[in-house]
Structure formats: structure tokens, C-alpha cells
Amino acid sequence: MTLAVCMQGITKRFPGVVANDNIVLNVEKGEIHGLLGENGAGKSVLMSILYGLYKQDEGRILIDDVQCEMDSPATAMKHGIGMVHQHFMLVPSLTVLENIILGKEKIKNGILLDYDGMHKEVKEFCDKYRLNVDLDSKIYQIPVGVQQRVEILKTLYRGADVLILDEPTAVLTPNESEELFNAVRSLQKEGKTVIFISHKLKEVLTICDRVTVLKRGQVVGTINVANASEERLTDMMVGRKIIYEFDRAATATHQLVLKAERLQALNDRDFPALRGLSLEVMNSEILGLAGVEGNGQTELIEALMGLRRLTAGKISLQDTDITKMSPDERIR
CATH class of the missing domain: 3.40.50.300 (P-loop containing nucleotide triphosphate hydrolases)
Incomplete structure (x- = not known):
């Protein structure tokens, strides 16, 4: 087993709450690893630590067996860690291409932007990862599902080998979610590692290879999806059986x-x-x-x-x- 990410004994405290409590997370190279838990379980905090947005109070992070200090997102990107947030961070008035290359522009003749060269390079990224977008469209002109592809491309363009997707289907329609799953599988085929944050059981069982369940800031366990079921994951998430049917008398409404x-x-x-x-x-x-x-x-x-x-x-x-x-x- 070759690990892309190893987080050992991660603890993060905020006033009055321990968001992450001695968490151990091992993510294998080339896998789609689900991070599952209820809202407030500590999923996003843990990944924010990996991406350099927060600093852990205790514990260490190893990338490709090398200990790393993630003191900023820029440092995380240098180590090949990229993150697509639940709420996109795109500039609506710029084109798709301009958003992807923003901050990573290439120059020709010492002073001029190599726009044609960057356009060609990004188009090759789109074809390679099967993330088809119109590079010349403005962000405000394209649907939410396409904007998410732009966020993924922006991360890949900056050299990410490990891609963190934070609740990626929260703003997508069912068809857009399926397109996302196809794109994630394409990334896996190209050797990328994906950490998929979610609280939706069905999509974790659909797209992930293994899943780690968090509850109240602690790891409940990590299991292979092949051996998992909705009932087992539910029990790990909440510690009890969920009743989906309720008997309730009809409310009298007249006015x-x-x-x-x-x-x-x-x-x-x-x-x-x-x-x-x-x-x-x-x-x-x-x-x-x-x-x-x-x-x-x-x-x-x-x-x-x-x-x-x-x-x-x-x-x-x-x-x-x-x-x-x-x-x-x-x-x-």
C-alpha cells in the first residue's frame, strides 16, 4: 500500500469544541477515498488542515512519506494538494480560461501574455481529463455544473495530484452529479487521488473505493465500499438505526x-x-x-x-x- 496522504494524530480545537480529536487518515495513491459524516462531524475542518487553511494543534501530515508543514494553501499546492470548495471561488466577470490561469499566467517576449499558448495548454487539460468547457465563456454565463468543472481544472492546472472535493454535489442536479462522477473516474484513471467529502450515503457507495467515517470529530472507522452498505454506514455515522417512516396525523388546515x-x-x-x-x-x-x-x-x-x-x-x-x-x- 502506497500512501498519498497520511494524517497522524490530528487534533484541532476551537473555543468550546474539539473539531478533530486525534484523527488518523490514510489515503492510498490513485484511490477515491470518501470522508463521510453528519454536518459538524469535522470533515471540512480536517481537509482545511490538509489544505493549509487551518493549522492543527497536534499531529503531523505526511505526503508521499515526507512530513510536511501545511502553513498555507500555497504550500499545500506545492505538495500537490488541491481543494475544490463547496462554494466556488471564481471571478464571474472573467472567462473560463482567465479564471483557470489566474495567477499562473505565462509570458512571451518578456512582457506579453502568451494567451494562445495558454489556451492550447488548457484545452489539452480539458481533453485529457474529459472536462469539456467553453474556455471563452464568461463564468456568469455558464451553469453551476460547468463552473464546478472550471474549479477542478483550475486546481489541476496548478499541479494537484491529490484533489479534495468538499460536498461537490450540494449544488448539482442529478444529471450534473453523474457527469461529476464520470469526471472523477477519469481523474482516477489518470493516476490522481481524490478525497470525496460527503454526508450522502448513496453517492459515497457509488463513487468511492474506501470510506472513512467521522463522528463528533473522531474516526469511527475506515472500510472498503465493496463491504459497505447504507445500513452499516448509517450505524457508523449516528450510532443507531434510522427510522425513515413516521406515523403522523394529518393537520387540519382551513384558513x-x-x-x-x-x-x-x-x-x-x-x-x-x-x-x-x-x-x-x-x-x-x-x-x-x-x-x-x-x-x-x-x-x-x-x-x-x-x-x-x-x-x-x-x-x-x-x-x-x-x-x-x-x-x-x-x-x-
Whole structure:
């Protein structure tokens, strides 16, 4: 077993909490290693330590059997560690190519940017790792799934051999998630090592070779996915069997409290976010809003609160038209 990453006895304390408690994590070269746990289990903190965003209070990190001090992301990148964060760090007004090469620009004739050379080089990266993107598109013009590919390409362009993906499917549709899995498998075939942070059991079982489970800042165990099941991983994550069915009496709802009719609104980039949305909320009712992040949920709540201007539609609260009321008036 050849280890790409070995984290030994990692402990990280914050005021009032131990985020990582004597953690040992071994990641083999060329594997897709899942890091699984509930929210707050310590997954992102541990990977932030590996990427140099945090400094551990105790323990050591070995990359290719060499002890390394990860004092910054720049140092981590020098050791071949790259990280794609859950919330992307791209410049919306720049093109895909400009985001990828930002800070790593190549010069010709001493003063000029070798734009054609960099374009060719990045295109070769796209083909090699099967991450197809339009290099000349602006970031704000492309969907979230493509933006994630740009983040991965940006990391690879900087020489990452170990790629950390932090909750990578959180903002993706099912189809985009499948495209991501295909890209990750392509990276593995090219000899890259991937650490896949998640709290979703099915995707860990789908994409990973081995998985390490964290609970309350401690390692519960590491198992081969071939020997794992959703039930076993659930037991490791929470320490008990999860009941997915609930018997609950229906709530009596008779009075209409809030009504939204054919709402239309733009997002922060002046693209349509709400397209004729209508809904009703009754008294004593909990109405859920489901959907992948970025599909209008935020804009809807802001419109209902008076924080975002509607371009069309009407909002009524207990038969009172509040469409043009300020947030303060709506609260009253």
C-alpha cells in the first residue's frame, strides 16, 4: 500500500469544541477515498488542515512519506494538494480560461501574455481529463455544473495530484452529479487521488473505493465500499438505526394565510429566477421548498419578505395585498 496522504494524530480545537480529536487518515495513491459524516462531524475542518487553511494543534501530515508543514494553501499546492470548495471561488466577470490561469499566467517576449499558448495548454487539460468547457465563456454565463468543472481544472492546472472535493454535489442536479462522477473516474484513471467529502450515503457507495467515517470529530472507522452498505454506514455515522417512516396525523388546515400569484423576479445577475410561481400556505401548515441550490429558493424568500422587487405577480397576506409593502410593514 502506497500512501498519498497520511494524517497522524490530528487534533484541532476551537473555543468550546474539539473539531478533530486525534484523527488518523490514510489515503492510498490513485484511490477515491470518501470522508463521510453528519454536518459538524469535522470533515471540512480536517481537509482545511490538509489544505493549509487551518493549522492543527497536534499531529503531523505526511505526503508521499515526507512530513510536511501545511502553513498555507500555497504550500499545500506545492505538495500537490488541491481543494475544490463547496462554494466556488471564481471571478464571474472573467472567462473560463482567465479564471483557470489566474495567477499562473505565462509570458512571451518578456512582457506579453502568451494567451494562445495558454489556451492550447488548457484545452489539452480539458481533453485529457474529459472536462469539456467553453474556455471563452464568461463564468456568469455558464451553469453551476460547468463552473464546478472550471474549479477542478483550475486546481489541476496548478499541479494537484491529490484533489479534495468538499460536498461537490450540494449544488448539482442529478444529471450534473453523474457527469461529476464520470469526471472523477477519469481523474482516477489518470493516476490522481481524490478525497470525496460527503454526508450522502448513496453517492459515497457509488463513487468511492474506501470510506472513512467521522463522528463528533473522531474516526469511527475506515472500510472498503465493496463491504459497505447504507445500513452499516448509517450505524457508523449516528450510532443507531434510522427510522425513515413516521406515523403522523394529518393537520387540519382551513384558513388561507399566504398566497403568491404568478410571481416573477430576476436574480442578482438580472436573469429570470422566478417564472410565474404560485403557492398557497394554510394556517398550522409547514410548507417545504425542495430543489437544488440556485433554482430560485432564495429569490422567492426575498420576494416574500419584500427584499427583492417583483417584476410581476401579487402577494397576499390574510387577504391583504402586501406586494408593494416594505419589509418592515410586512413584519408588522
